[in-house]
Amino acid sequence: MLNGFDEVFIMDGNGPYVWSCLVIFILILVLNIFTALKRKNKILKSLKKL
Amino acid sequence: MLPNLKVENLSSVRSEKVIFDNINFEVMPGQNIEIIGSNGSGKTTLLRTILGLINQDKGQILWLDDNDNYNKFRTFDCFYQGHQLGIKNLLTVYENLQLTKNSIGMPQEEIYKLLERVGLSNINDFAANLSVGQRKRIAVARWLLKEFKVYLIDEPFSALDDKATLLIEDLIKELNAKGCSFIITGHRPSNILASRMEI
Amino acid sequence: MGSPPLFYKWSSKILPWLSIVSILILGVGLYWGMFYAPTDYKQGDVYRILFIHVPSAILGQSIFMFMAICGFINMIWRAKISGMMLKSAAPIGASFTLLALVTGSIWGKPTWGTWWVWDARLTSTLILFFIYAALIGLHSTIEDKTKADRAVSILSIVGIAIIPVIKKSVDWWQTLHQPSTFTITSSPSMSPDMYQPLLICVIGFYLFFALLLTLNLRNEVLEREKNKNWVRQLFGGLS
């Protein structure tokens, strides 16, 4: 059980590695969602013009 | 005498554009069909759909088989000559005729006879430096290698001088007499005996 | 589900639910894994990367299996929707495989001191990523979309046939050259309260894949059927 903020953050020296993984994971997910939504808007805009 | 080929309300649509719509015709042995249409009107697509190279959207193509009933799958060979004529530039005139599927086991003099018949004398020239008319004569010579029930020829008369046009008309008449039927395409009606069809 | 308009209506109903459930489960799984899972006695806390690395590697492979099945259906029954599924699943599979590669190499740094380890599983994940890139590349070069779908489905069938061969040959290659080194495959001793969060993470990943696939598929359906009248009714009317 990890408790206390510093224990969670530092994780005996390997903290940055774990958190960088989490950040990259969230980054890739958000990237996927963002491209999907951007494409949706582009399609809807072109549909409106039809 | 049953028709060799029956085409029933054939239609094909390509990306929202109607290529051709409910085409119906029958091909009796020895009888010709001429498909007249301007450039890009779907003549070649129609020929290739009949051959089965392209799938149609609606309608069906029925071929007569040995025990006189019709099914979708063709059971006899037919001859197709497209725009590119299937001629290899690196082969000589003689080789272009000899190295094809239909000339298996054919003696040499017979091939020479065929080449004279279509008016080709320069037997050993490479096909690369031949005029379009001469290349068409090689393609026409291939008609006579074997008798086919159905010939599908894409624009046989385009880019031809009068002598070559006469030659092709004679050949078509001769093969009609032997019971072979032709489906040809063109821009304007030619003067062979055929039932015309606009597309 | 088979016809695109049906799919579009059906998916607009389930989309909000799907997004809420997937975010929820993924959040719970990751939070549990990152904070409440016990520290591993051998690797310390760095093993928590496992909660992202293992699910994304599993997903990379199962998305390829999914694409091969769609490709097979597309080849046999020419179902347009399965072709669209194939195209929309490819980028998702590629990004999860990329995620697995990146987290795998980040995991390698603290444990072996090098960013990249030529370990059997990481190498076959890398090859899987190249195959995804080949599929996406092939699809983008062919203009006519239905033809592109059939080309990609042919390639995905070849892919699914050859991936087991690749995995096996990479394993043999691994034993031939470095039989001794510790490989990432033997994951740390999975005590139950480490295993449960991992399971939830995997479920969360699968749900997220379903969400992304639905989003991409809806775009694909709209784009390909944009001059069909059901699309015009849905959207044309608004203009």
Next chain:
Amino acid sequence: MMQSSISDWLTIILRRDLIIAFRRSSTYITPLIFFLIVVTFFPLALGPQESLLSSLAPGVIWIAALLASLLAVETIFSEDFRDGTLDDFFISLEPSFILVFAKVLIHWLITGLPILIASMIAALVLYLPFESFIPMIFSLLLGTSFMSLLGALGAALSLGRSAILSAIIVLPFSIPTLLMGTSVISSSLINQDFSGYLMIMGAMLAIGIPGLCLLTVEALLLNYE
């Protein structure tokens, strides 16, 4: 007389394409030269020490063979597609995947065989010991034929488009061949038994011939829609 027409047609196709290939000599020279150039790059780049080169020899020979056999893959179908002879494959009553196999066989004769011959020179140049010449020949024999099959599928998928695309499509799938081929030579270097690897390559080839040819026919038909 169905049977005779297939074997006659195959011989006609083989004769025709071999005549064309020998008329345009570059078709079988370029893979040969490309293979030898790639092989000579490695000693230039990594230094000519014998110990280093002989340990690298299996990998170098195999990488060069793979790339060289992919070089000429573009020409398998493109010429026939352009001048209309490919249509006969699909119009005739004979099964078209056997005819596609004939084209793959020709590509192998034009590129695979010269590579096999050139690999002897490469083995000499890279100080490969004599007793592993035979395993190398066998592994390249099986490997280059599988590469021709795979290359045919890549060429069919990217017909009329850029040739590089067929290489990018095919290379990830050639990794098992590369691994098996190099392990045949390297295990013959340390005179271990290499028959297992050869058997796997043979099995892949046996499954590949019908499977990949059928898929190549499907890929070719795509270009007719």
